[in-house]
């Protein structure tokens with residue numbers, strides 16, 4: 138697929154099914170993620186791949202995490218939280234591993250991670266898969282972070298739901314114009 142075609146035809150799909158990427162395809166996805174622009178090459182990102190029972194365990198961690206953030210909601214949404222990770226056969230957890238650096242502030246490290254995730258999404262699309270980047274309150278939950286083994290300097294930047302899209306989604310409208318020459322003529 139040509140790069141321009143891939144950029145413009147990629148869609149985030151809320152419900153994804155099988156097939157999911159195999160090991161060789163995952164290798165290609167993470168090689169692409171590692172090509173992200175990265176000031177001082179700090180490599181401030183790492184990724185966890187969850188599937189099968191890992192997704193069931195993540196559902197339980199979502200319940201525990203919501204219990205910590207909002208116990209009433211955890212009770213009310215118990216089943217929904219348990220099933221949330223099952224909206225795709227694979228989830229990649231994108232983790233920001235922050236470095237304390239004298240010239241590379243935290244926001245630059247966040248941006249590097251975002252560029253890596255976009256490389257991932259485009260590579261998945263090129264392979265015939267789809268992905269959807271999701272966050273929500275649970276990214277900040279200690280229960281979820283500790284379930285996934287995050288260190289103190291790490292944060293969850295997103296759950297990338299991955300699989301095969303069965304169905305189509307129209308392209309979101311593009312903004313009219315996001316650029317101009319400067320100074321203007």
Ligand SMILES: Cc1cc2nc3c(=O)[nH]c(=O)nc-3n(C[C@H](O)[C@H](O)[C@H](O)COP(=O)(O)O)c2cc1C
Nearest residue numbers: 147148149150268269270271272273294295306309
């Ligand atoms: C950092 C980040 C977090 C996001 N979190 C969510 C989310 O929790 N739930 C959701 O429905 N969409 C979320 N989105 C948006 C979708 O991933 C997607 O980009 C959006 O629906 C537009 O669809 P498109 O990628 O096909 O243009 C998030 C996007 C980003 C960049």
